[in-house]
Amino acid sequence: MKAKTVQESIIETNDIVHPSDVNAYGFVFGGHLVSLMDKTACMAAFRHCESKVTTVSVDGIHFLRPAPVGTMLTIHASVNRAFRTSMEIGLKVTAWLPGKPNEDICRAYMTFVAIDEKGRPKEVPAIIPETEDEKRRYNNAEIRRAARLELREKLLSK
Template identity: 60%
Template sequence: MENAKTVKQSQVETRDIVHPSDVNAYNFVFGGHMMSLLDKAACIAAYTHARRRVTTISIDNVRFFKPATVGTILTIKASVNRVFNTSLEVGLKVVGVHPQISWQPEVICHAYMTFVALDENGKPTPIPSIIPETEDEIRRFEEAGIRRDARKKLTAQLEAK
Protein backbone atom coordinates (compact mmCIF):
# COMPACT_ATOMS: atom_id res chain seq x y z
CA MET A 1 0.00 0.00 0.00
CA GLU A 2 2.70 2.43 -1.02
CA ASN A 3 1.43 6.03 -0.92
CA ALA A 4 -1.91 4.81 0.46
CA LYS A 5 -3.92 7.46 2.30
CA THR A 6 -6.51 7.40 5.01
CA VAL A 7 -10.08 8.49 4.34
CA LYS A 8 -9.66 11.44 6.72
CA GLN A 9 -6.83 12.91 4.63
CA SER A 10 -9.19 13.92 1.82
CA GLN A 11 -12.55 14.41 3.53
CA VAL A 12 -14.37 17.62 2.64
CA GLU A 13 -17.05 19.54 4.49
CA THR A 14 -18.40 22.70 2.92
CA ARG A 15 -21.47 24.86 3.39
CA ASP A 16 -23.86 26.84 1.28
CA ILE A 17 -27.14 28.66 1.79
CA VAL A 18 -30.14 28.37 -0.52
CA HIS A 19 -30.91 31.70 -2.23
CA PRO A 20 -34.10 32.68 -4.10
CA SER A 21 -32.33 32.16 -7.45
CA ASP A 22 -31.54 28.52 -6.44
CA VAL A 23 -35.18 27.35 -6.16
CA ASN A 24 -38.00 26.34 -8.48
CA ALA A 25 -41.63 27.52 -8.54
CA TYR A 26 -42.39 25.33 -5.50
CA ASN A 27 -39.62 27.03 -3.47
CA PHE A 28 -37.52 23.83 -3.47
CA VAL A 29 -33.85 23.93 -4.44
CA PHE A 30 -33.26 22.96 -8.08
CA GLY A 31 -31.85 19.45 -8.41
CA GLY A 32 -29.28 20.82 -10.84
CA HIS A 33 -28.10 23.38 -8.31
CA MET A 34 -27.71 20.63 -5.70
CA MET A 35 -25.83 18.49 -8.24
CA SER A 36 -23.41 21.37 -8.84
CA LEU A 37 -22.70 21.64 -5.11
CA LEU A 38 -22.23 17.87 -4.86
CA ASP A 39 -19.90 17.73 -7.86
CA LYS A 40 -17.70 20.53 -6.51
CA ALA A 41 -17.33 18.96 -3.06
CA ALA A 42 -16.71 15.50 -4.53
CA CYS A 43 -14.15 16.89 -6.97
CA ILE A 44 -12.22 18.54 -4.13
CA ALA A 45 -12.14 15.25 -2.18
CA ALA A 46 -11.04 13.28 -5.28
CA TYR A 47 -8.42 15.87 -6.25
CA THR A 48 -7.07 16.03 -2.71
CA HIS A 49 -6.73 12.25 -2.58
CA ALA A 50 -5.28 11.75 -6.07
CA ARG A 51 -3.10 14.89 -6.01
CA ARG A 52 -3.71 15.23 -9.73
CA ARG A 53 -6.37 16.31 -12.16
CA VAL A 54 -9.62 14.34 -11.91
CA THR A 55 -12.88 14.36 -13.82
CA THR A 56 -16.36 13.06 -13.02
CA ILE A 57 -17.21 9.86 -14.91
CA SER A 58 -20.44 8.79 -13.22
CA ILE A 59 -23.07 9.89 -10.74
CA ASP A 60 -25.03 7.19 -8.92
CA ASN A 61 -27.88 6.87 -6.48
CA VAL A 62 -28.69 10.56 -6.10
CA ARG A 63 -31.55 10.50 -3.63
CA PHE A 64 -33.46 13.47 -2.34
CA PHE A 65 -35.11 12.96 1.04
CA LYS A 66 -36.25 16.42 2.11
CA PRO A 67 -36.69 19.70 0.22
CA ALA A 68 -34.29 22.54 0.82
CA THR A 69 -36.08 25.89 0.69
CA VAL A 70 -34.80 29.47 0.61
CA GLY A 71 -32.69 30.13 3.66
CA THR A 72 -31.74 26.49 4.28
CA ILE A 73 -28.14 26.18 5.39
CA LEU A 74 -26.60 23.16 3.66
CA THR A 75 -23.63 21.18 4.90
CA ILE A 76 -22.11 19.05 2.13
CA LYS A 77 -19.84 16.19 3.23
CA ALA A 78 -17.66 14.32 0.74
CA SER A 79 -15.47 11.33 1.44
CA VAL A 80 -13.45 8.94 -0.74
CA ASN A 81 -15.04 5.52 -0.22
CA ARG A 82 -12.77 3.37 -2.37
CA VAL A 83 -10.04 3.55 -5.01
CA PHE A 84 -10.04 1.33 -8.12
CA ASN A 85 -6.58 1.78 -9.72
CA THR A 86 -7.29 4.91 -11.85
CA SER A 87 -10.74 5.77 -10.51
CA LEU A 88 -12.31 6.37 -7.14
CA GLU A 89 -15.76 6.64 -5.62
CA VAL A 90 -16.74 9.60 -3.46
CA GLY A 91 -19.73 9.37 -1.14
CA LEU A 92 -21.72 12.53 -0.47
CA LYS A 93 -24.25 13.53 2.13
CA VAL A 94 -26.07 16.85 2.41
CA VAL A 95 -27.58 17.89 5.72
CA GLY A 96 -29.70 21.01 6.01
CA VAL A 97 -31.05 23.19 8.76
CA HIS A 98 -34.02 25.47 8.22
CA PRO A 99 -33.27 28.34 10.65
CA GLN A 100 -36.67 29.96 10.12
CA ILE A 101 -38.30 26.67 11.19
CA SER A 102 -35.83 24.70 13.29
CA TRP A 103 -32.12 24.24 13.82
CA GLN A 104 -32.66 20.47 13.82
CA PRO A 105 -30.45 18.99 11.04
CA GLU A 106 -32.21 16.91 8.35
CA VAL A 107 -30.67 14.75 5.65
CA ILE A 108 -31.49 16.48 2.37
CA CYS A 109 -29.83 14.08 -0.06
CA HIS A 110 -26.97 11.70 -0.72
CA ALA A 111 -25.12 10.53 -3.79
CA TYR A 112 -22.10 8.63 -5.07
CA MET A 113 -19.78 10.01 -7.74
CA THR A 114 -16.95 8.27 -9.55
CA PHE A 115 -13.91 10.18 -10.76
CA VAL A 116 -10.97 9.16 -12.91
CA ALA A 117 -7.47 10.56 -12.39
CA LEU A 118 -5.76 11.96 -15.47
CA ASP A 119 -2.08 12.26 -16.34
CA GLU A 120 -0.47 15.19 -18.18
CA ASN A 121 -1.82 13.82 -21.51
CA GLY A 122 -5.39 13.44 -20.27
CA LYS A 123 -5.10 9.64 -19.97
CA PRO A 124 -6.25 7.63 -16.92
CA THR A 125 -3.43 7.13 -14.45
CA PRO A 126 -3.06 5.10 -11.22
CA ILE A 127 -3.73 6.77 -7.89
CA PRO A 128 -2.92 5.84 -4.28
CA SER A 129 -5.20 3.37 -2.55
CA ILE A 130 -7.39 4.28 0.42
CA ILE A 131 -7.12 2.96 3.97
CA PRO A 132 -10.52 2.67 5.67
CA GLU A 133 -10.02 2.82 9.43
CA THR A 134 -13.40 3.02 11.16
CA GLU A 135 -16.33 0.59 10.95
CA ASP A 136 -18.26 3.15 8.90
CA GLU A 137 -15.34 3.67 6.49
CA ILE A 138 -14.94 -0.11 6.08
CA ARG A 139 -18.67 -0.48 5.38
CA ARG A 140 -18.56 2.30 2.78
CA PHE A 141 -15.44 0.73 1.23
CA GLU A 142 -17.19 -2.63 0.85
CA GLU A 143 -20.43 -1.09 -0.45
CA ALA A 144 -18.45 0.88 -3.07
CA GLY A 145 -17.21 -2.44 -4.47
CA ILE A 146 -20.78 -3.74 -4.67
CA ARG A 147 -21.93 -0.59 -6.50
CA ARG A 148 -19.02 -0.85 -8.94
CA ASP A 149 -19.80 -4.52 -9.68
CA ALA A 150 -23.47 -3.62 -10.24
CA ARG A 151 -22.53 -0.79 -12.65
CA LYS A 152 -20.24 -3.10 -14.62
CA LYS A 153 -22.91 -5.81 -14.79
CA LEU A 154 -25.56 -3.33 -15.96
CA THR A 155 -23.21 -1.91 -18.60
CA ALA A 156 -22.45 -5.40 -19.92
CA GLN A 157 -26.16 -6.29 -20.05
CA LEU A 158 -27.04 -3.10 -21.93
CA GLU A 159 -24.17 -3.48 -24.38
CA ALA A 160 -25.21 -7.09 -25.10
CA LYS A 161 -28.59 -5.95 -26.48
Protein backbone atom coordinates in the same frame (compact mmCIF):
# COMPACT_ATOMS: atom_id res chain seq x y z
CA MET B 1 2.39 5.26 -4.27
CA LYS B 2 1.52 5.73 -0.60
CA ALA B 3 -1.98 4.73 0.54
CA LYS B 4 -4.07 7.37 2.31
CA THR B 5 -6.79 7.28 4.93
CA VAL B 6 -10.41 8.22 4.29
CA GLN B 7 -9.96 11.10 6.76
CA GLU B 8 -7.34 12.64 4.46
CA SER B 9 -9.93 12.93 1.66
CA ILE B 10 -12.76 14.58 3.59
CA ILE B 11 -14.12 17.84 2.22
CA GLU B 12 -17.06 19.84 3.55
CA THR B 13 -18.51 22.81 1.72
CA ASN B 14 -21.34 25.11 2.67
CA ASP B 15 -23.84 27.04 0.63
CA ILE B 16 -27.09 28.85 1.24
CA VAL B 17 -30.23 28.35 -0.85
CA HIS B 18 -30.96 31.63 -2.65
CA PRO B 19 -34.17 32.54 -4.51
CA SER B 20 -32.37 31.94 -7.84
CA ASP B 21 -31.62 28.33 -6.74
CA VAL B 22 -35.23 27.19 -6.28
CA ASN B 23 -38.15 25.87 -8.30
CA ALA B 24 -41.68 27.30 -8.52
CA TYR B 25 -42.49 25.74 -5.13
CA GLY B 26 -39.64 27.51 -3.34
CA PHE B 27 -37.39 24.46 -2.87
CA VAL B 28 -33.83 23.99 -4.15
CA PHE B 29 -33.58 22.65 -7.71
CA GLY B 30 -32.22 19.10 -7.75
CA GLY B 31 -29.81 20.08 -10.53
CA HIS B 32 -28.38 22.91 -8.43
CA LEU B 33 -27.82 20.51 -5.55
CA VAL B 34 -26.15 17.95 -7.87
CA SER B 35 -23.82 20.69 -9.16
CA LEU B 36 -22.77 21.59 -5.60
CA MET B 37 -22.24 17.90 -4.81
CA ASP B 38 -20.16 17.35 -7.96
CA LYS B 39 -17.86 20.26 -7.07
CA THR B 40 -17.40 19.01 -3.50
CA ALA B 41 -16.82 15.41 -4.63
CA CYS B 42 -14.28 16.66 -7.17
CA MET B 43 -12.33 18.34 -4.36
CA ALA B 44 -12.33 15.12 -2.28
CA ALA B 45 -11.06 13.11 -5.27
CA PHE B 46 -8.44 15.77 -6.06
CA ARG B 47 -7.30 15.85 -2.44
CA HIS B 48 -6.91 12.05 -2.45
CA CYS B 49 -4.96 11.63 -5.69
CA GLU B 50 -3.39 15.11 -5.97
CA SER B 51 -4.11 15.06 -9.69
CA LYS B 52 -6.64 16.36 -12.17
CA VAL B 53 -9.87 14.36 -11.98
CA THR B 54 -13.05 14.08 -13.99
CA THR B 55 -16.51 12.83 -13.10
CA VAL B 56 -17.36 9.55 -14.86
CA SER B 57 -20.59 8.51 -13.16
CA VAL B 58 -23.21 9.67 -10.72
CA ASP B 59 -25.05 6.89 -8.90
CA GLY B 60 -27.87 6.52 -6.48
CA ILE B 61 -28.86 10.12 -5.91
CA HIS B 62 -31.55 10.07 -3.25
CA PHE B 63 -33.36 13.34 -2.55
CA LEU B 64 -34.74 12.81 0.95
CA ARG B 65 -36.29 16.19 1.86
CA PRO B 66 -36.81 19.58 0.22
CA ALA B 67 -34.70 22.60 1.17
CA PRO B 68 -36.44 26.01 1.06
CA VAL B 69 -34.89 29.42 0.41
CA GLY B 70 -32.62 30.42 3.30
CA THR B 71 -31.51 26.89 4.15
CA MET B 72 -27.80 26.49 4.89
CA LEU B 73 -26.49 23.39 3.13
CA THR B 74 -23.45 21.38 4.20
CA ILE B 75 -22.08 18.97 1.60
CA HIS B 76 -19.82 16.26 3.07
CA ALA B 77 -17.68 14.20 0.67
CA SER B 78 -15.02 11.53 1.17
CA VAL B 79 -13.43 8.71 -0.80
CA ASN B 80 -15.21 5.43 -0.07
CA ARG B 81 -12.83 3.32 -2.14
CA ALA B 82 -10.02 3.77 -4.63
CA PHE B 83 -9.64 1.36 -7.52
CA ARG B 84 -6.78 1.41 -10.05
CA THR B 85 -7.55 4.77 -11.69
CA SER B 86 -10.95 5.61 -10.21
CA MET B 87 -12.42 6.58 -6.86
CA GLU B 88 -15.95 6.31 -5.49
CA ILE B 89 -16.90 9.39 -3.50
CA GLY B 90 -19.71 9.20 -0.96
CA LEU B 91 -21.76 12.35 -0.41
CA LYS B 92 -24.19 13.48 2.26
CA VAL B 93 -26.00 16.80 2.24
CA THR B 94 -27.48 18.22 5.42
CA ALA B 95 -29.74 21.23 5.76
CA TRP B 96 -30.00 23.71 8.61
CA LEU B 97 -32.55 26.42 9.30
CA PRO B 98 -32.49 28.60 12.45
CA GLY B 99 -34.34 26.92 15.29
CA LYS B 100 -34.37 23.51 13.59
CA PRO B 101 -32.04 20.52 13.87
CA ASN B 102 -29.80 19.50 10.96
CA GLU B 103 -31.58 17.17 8.54
CA ASP B 104 -30.16 14.85 5.90
CA ILE B 105 -31.66 15.96 2.59
CA CYS B 106 -29.63 14.09 -0.03
CA ARG B 107 -27.17 11.21 -0.44
CA ALA B 108 -25.26 10.11 -3.53
CA TYR B 109 -22.22 8.35 -4.94
CA MET B 110 -20.00 9.77 -7.66
CA THR B 111 -17.10 8.11 -9.44
CA PHE B 112 -14.07 10.09 -10.55
CA VAL B 113 -11.05 9.10 -12.63
CA ALA B 114 -7.62 10.66 -12.17
CA ILE B 115 -6.13 11.94 -15.41
CA ASP B 116 -2.62 12.86 -16.52
CA GLU B 117 -1.51 15.89 -18.55
CA LYS B 118 -2.75 14.24 -21.76
CA GLY B 119 -6.16 13.40 -20.30
CA ARG B 120 -5.44 9.67 -19.92
CA PRO B 121 -6.42 7.74 -16.78
CA LYS B 122 -3.64 7.40 -14.21
CA GLU B 123 -3.25 5.32 -11.07
CA VAL B 124 -4.49 6.61 -7.73
CA PRO B 125 -3.35 5.82 -4.18
CA ALA B 126 -5.17 3.07 -2.30
CA ILE B 127 -7.55 4.11 0.48
CA ILE B 128 -7.26 2.85 4.06
CA PRO B 129 -10.62 2.50 5.83
CA GLU B 130 -10.12 2.77 9.59
CA THR B 131 -13.52 2.96 11.31
CA GLU B 132 -16.32 0.40 11.08
CA ASP B 133 -18.38 2.84 9.01
CA GLU B 134 -15.48 3.46 6.63
CA LYS B 135 -14.97 -0.31 6.26
CA ARG B 136 -18.68 -0.80 5.51
CA ARG B 137 -18.61 1.97 2.89
CA TYR B 138 -15.38 0.53 1.43
CA ASN B 139 -16.95 -2.93 1.03
CA ASN B 140 -20.23 -1.57 -0.33
CA ALA B 141 -18.33 0.48 -2.93
CA GLU B 142 -17.09 -2.76 -4.51
CA ILE B 143 -20.67 -4.06 -4.73
CA ARG B 144 -21.83 -0.83 -6.41
CA ARG B 145 -18.87 -0.92 -8.81
CA ALA B 146 -19.60 -4.51 -9.83
CA ALA B 147 -23.26 -3.59 -10.45
CA ARG B 148 -22.25 -0.54 -12.55
CA LEU B 149 -19.84 -2.59 -14.65
CA GLU B 150 -22.38 -5.38 -15.15
CA LEU B 151 -25.07 -2.92 -16.24
CA ARG B 152 -22.63 -1.17 -18.58
CA GLU B 153 -21.68 -4.49 -20.16
CA LYS B 154 -25.34 -5.44 -20.67
CA LEU B 155 -26.18 -2.09 -22.25
CA LEU B 156 -23.17 -2.07 -24.57
CA SER B 157 -23.63 -5.66 -25.74
CA LYS B 158 -27.06 -5.00 -27.29
